[in-house]
């Protein structure tokens with residue numbers, strides 16, 4: 055921690071229940087606590103069985119189940135969920151699933167003001183933020199609004215046992231990215247720094263155990279705990295070059311979310327390292343290494359995750375356009391963002407080289 059303390063920390067009123075079985079065991083009491091009596095349960099097609107169990111656990115307080123969540127929340131999906139919620143007379147929403155399902159719940163909250171309860175089944179972290187996203191005509195708009203921040207989060211590690219190992223690893227590294235950029239965010243606080251460090255430590259420790267034994271309650275519990283910490287960092291701070299670059303690569307070039315985060319993170323951290331030595335030192339301590347970018351690259355490789363943008367389908371001829379888009383935007387980053395600088399790290403990430411400086 056820096057000697058010179060100067061920070062602002064805001065705690066939002068979110069109730070977090072972390073317990074194996076919470077998805078079905080606590081949903082009725084937690085929604086009743088909020089005074090809600092007619093809940094629309096939303097999910098994606100693949101998560102419908104789990105969401106059905108949550109809907110059943112709500113009993114008469116369930117106003118319906120809608121499995122229309124799609125990646126990046128197309129505006130048409132948002133229109134549909136609003137119509138379904140209105141027709142059902144819903145007074146709240148329970149979103150069950152990954153960032154896509156929770157994103158649909160947020161779109162409903164944004165349009166109608168209905169309170170949202172999140173039951174996450176990946177490590178992406180959307181449940182812990184007031185950030186919404188909507189995709190229209192191929193372009194994703196994002197914004198912040200307190201109305202979309204889930205009022206309660208039910209973390210149930212049992213829900214994540216079915217998350218395939220490949221997605222568990224990339225989703226977990228996606229979570230680490232939130233903590234990593236929070237460590238050099240201008241609006242970080244000492245509390246967020248503590249959460250970030252323990253989040254990275256817990257996730258990096260849990261992922262090899264999840265990969266070795268995907269049904270391990272201990273490993274799944276630790277990974278989801280880490281996702282809570284890392285998601286809280288995302289919700290509390292302004293993200294930098296890494297998140298902006300992944301947003302451009304996902305939105306503009308169609309690359310998959312968690313996999314892109316996994317490939318890009320070591321390269322952005324190596325790039326930012328000279329301008330953020332304290333953050334890199336904390337990351338290195340959390341990872342038990344002297345070289346955090348290299349350790350993250352090696353962790354992904356060892357667990358079979360993608361390590362190059364080429365294997366995710368990005369064309370070499372797109373690298374310059376991506377670098378120009380990222381350099382043209384405004385966001386906080388410890389090191390100045392220039393086209394040649396971004397292009398150099400993108401070239402390494404495209405080729406799957408170890409992060410430079412390592």
Ligand code: NAD
Nearest residue numbers: 100126152153154175176178179180183185213214216217
């Ligand atoms: P996702 O929600 O699209 O899920 C990925 C895939 O995993 C889907 O096919 C889903 O059906 C499946 N899945 C989810 N949980 C599962 C489980 N337990 N078992 C088996 N399969 C499961 O992806 P994601 O990575 O969770 O979220 C990514 C999306 O969330 C992106 O659109 C991203 O922009 C958004 N996001 C938003 C925020 C925010 O603060 N607004 C934060 C993080 C991510």
